[in-house]
Amino acid sequence: MNEAQRIKKVVIAGGGTAGWMTGAALAKLMGKSIEVVLVESDEIGTVGVGEATIPTLHIFHRLLGLKEAEVMAATNATFKLGIAFENWHDVHKNYLHSFGYLGKDCWACGFQHFWLKGQQRGIAADIGDYCVEHLAARQGRFAVLPNQDLNHAYHMDASLYANYLRNIAQQHGLNRIEGKIARVKQHDHGDISGLVLQDGQHIDGDLFIDCTGFRALLIEQTLNTGFDDWSHWLPCDSAIAVQTKSVAPPLAYTRSIARQAGWQWRIPLQNRVGNGLVYCSKYLSDADARQTLVDNLEGDMLTEPRLIKFRTGTRRKHWQKNCIAIGLSSGFLEPLESTSIHLIQRSIIRLLQMFPAQGIQSADVAEFNRQTEIELLNIRDFIILHYKVTERTDTPFWRYCRSMQVPDSLAHRIALFQQSGKVYKFAQELFGESSWIQVMLGQGLQPAQYHPIVDAMSDDELASFLQQIQSNVQRSVAKYPSHQDFIRHYCQAVAN
Numbered sequence: 001m002n003e004a005q006r007i008k009k010v011v012i013a014g015g016g017t018a019g020w021m022t023g024a025a026l027a028k029l030m031g032k033s034i035e036v037v038l039v040e041s042d043e044i045g046t047v048g049v050g051e052a053t054i055p056t057l058h059i060f061h062r063l064l065g066l067k068e069a070e071v072m073a074a075t076n077a078t079f080k081l082g083i084a085f086e087n088w089h090d091v092h093k094n095y096l097h098s099f100g101y102l103g104k105d106c107w108a109c110g111f112q113h114f115w116l117k118g119q120q121r122g123i124a125a126d127i128g129d130y131c132v133e134h135l136a137a138r139q140g141r142f143a144v145l146p147n148q149d150l151n152h153a154y155h156m157d158a159s160l161y162a163n164y165l166r167n168i169a170q171q172h173g174l175n176r177i178e179g180k181i182a183r184v185k186q187h188d189h190g191d192i193s194g195l196v197l198q199d200g201q202h203i204d205g206d207l208f209i210d211c212t213g214f215r216a217l218l219i220e221q222t223l224n225t226g227f228d229d230w231s232h233w234l235p236c237d238s239a240i241a242v243q244t245k246s247v248a249p250p251l252a253y254t255r256s257i258a259r260q261a262g263w264q265w266r267i268p269l270q271n272r273v274g275n276g277l278v279y280c281s282k283y284l285s286d287a288d289a290r291q292t293l294v295d296n297l298e299g300d301m302l303t304e305p306r307l308i309k310f311r312t313g314t315r316r317k318h319w320q321k322n323c324i325a326i327g328l329s330s331g332f333l334e335p336l337e338s339t340s341i342h343l344i345q346r347s348i349i350r351l352l353q354m355f356p357a358q359g360i361q362s363a364d365v366a367e368f369n370r371q372t373e374i375e376l377l378n379i380r381d382f383i384i385l386h387y388k389v390t391e392r393t394d395t396p397f398w399r400y401c402r403s404m405q406v407p408d409s410l411a412h413r414i415a416l417f418q419q420s421g422k423v424y425k426f427a428q429e430l431f432g433e434s435s436w437i438q439v440m441l442g443q444g445l446q447p448a449q450y451h452p453i454v455d456a457m458s459d460d461e462l463a464s465f466l467q468q469i470q471s472n473v474q475r476s477v478a479k480y481p482s483h484q485d486f487i488r489h490y491c492q493a494v495a496n
């Protein structure tokens with residue numbers, strides 16, 4: 001690595017969601033001190049999916065000074081309060097993983113312990129009845145109110161989002177170059193020196209951001225960084241995606257419907273619905289997958305079903321020499337909990353925090369890679385949990401998932417919850433206790449005991465404690481208008 005070279009010019013290869021998020025952030029926040037160039041190819045196009053997000057996207061928008069209603073109107077967006085998991089625990093058994101907090105904790109233990117005792121005594125309602133976001137999602141209500149914000153994310157049109165960010169990036173001086181990268185040039189010491197386009201143009205730079213999607217043109221095809229394959233834990237390797245007409249007002253949550261060898265998503269936008277079937281090709285042929293998806297659509301198809309192949313896992317290093325991989329080039333977990341855009345945003349923020357203006361330092365590179373890996377491993381475990389903890393035995397795919405060995409870190413979390421109802425969030429971890437609890441209970445994992453401190457309350461006191469939380473949640477949700485009405489006055493897309 002050439003440690004002396006100052007970074008004056010950053011070249012972003014690729015203009016999908018990752019490329020344009022990176023481009024907008026670098027141009028807007030650092031455009032006065034560095035030159036930013038982005039190369040993309042209309043001929044190759046983008047992966048064209050990735051329309052469900054999680055609440056952390058607010059942080060990115062705040063960083064760029066974007067207004068929520070404006071971004072939503074520009075991207076046909078709806079609000080997302082969580083994900084409904086249908087048929088995951090078992091066929092016809094459903095639950096919702098909402099973005100909200102469950103009930104009230106005490107100093108010694110989380111709310112789930114009070115709820116578990118209440119459940120044993122027959123005085124507790126569904127765990128979701130103690131969470132505002134959960135009930136609002138189920139009742140189709142939503143609002144952004146001062147001092148009473150619901151933890152929310154968005155469903156949005158991925159291409160419109162990329163266009164929106166592209167405008168911002170270009171307004172702040174980013175130079176967009178259309179063309180296909182034919183070759184990547186390297187210095188003798190191995191660093192990347194430039195890109196050569198098919199039309200003969202040379203685009204040289206100091207720091208290169210690989211946003212070329214699954215191709216990973218720089219980080220892998222050029223620098224041979226290596227890939228850790230996680231398909232033994234996350235066995236889905238294919239998806240078929242199609243857009244359909246809306247047939248009902250948009251839900252304020254994503255639907256994830258487990259099928260015989262994977263799961264189907266439904267993502268409602270203001271003007272259409274995004275659909276897809278994620279599946280494992282070992283257990284389902286592409287033709288059968290296409291048929292399964294087409295048989296389970298609600299509106300007329302607006303596009304031809306499109307096949308996408310992927311491999312779950314991670315690049316061994318995310319920053320290698322003078323190249324940083326952001327987006328699908330850095331790896332892919334699978335879309336179940338909509339975490340990819342979050343990971344893009346985390347890499348961008350980390351890059352800004354560690355920007356190597358005076359030259360790349362090996363300690364920065366190591367730290368960037370260390371932080372990225374920790375984040376990824378926690379999210380990976382959370383996603384594997386959905387597949388592992390299931391009572392489904394109806395197909396070979398689900399039997400495989402149920403019996404597979406999981407990482408020790410996840411096995412520990414499962415045992416901890418099963419034996420004593422305990423859940424802890426690790427430092428810097430994306431998913432909090434409420435998320436782990438909703439998914440573990442929803443998938444059918446029942447703790448053997450609750451924390452003894454709960455016995456300090458009499459049954460009557462416990463009943464009144466639970467009742468009060470439930471009433472407060474109901475009162476809060478009753479104030480919200482319908483999701484559809486709120487969108488209409490807050491962020492109606494211009495074309496609708």
Ligand SMILES: Cc1cc2nc3c(=O)[nH]c(=O)nc-3n(C[C@H](O)[C@H](O)[C@H](O)COP(=O)(O)OP(=O)(O)OC[C@H]3O[C@@H](n4cnc5c(N)ncnc54)[C@H](O)[C@@H]3O)c2cc1C
Nearest residue numbers: 014015016017018046047050052181213327328335340341
């Ligand atoms: C089935 C599926 C569902 C998903 N759902 C979600 C979701 O709900 N939520 C979520 O957060 N994420 C989701 N993701 C992930 C999400 O789609 C991606 O993280 C996001 O779209 C970013 O992709 P990208 O920009 O890295 O790659 P791409 O969109 O593939 O962009 C790659 C870019 O590189 C360019 N390029 C490639 N090669 C060359 C070349 N030789 N010359 C010039 N340009 C080149 C392309 O033209 C394109 O502009 C999903 C992914 C899949 C596969």
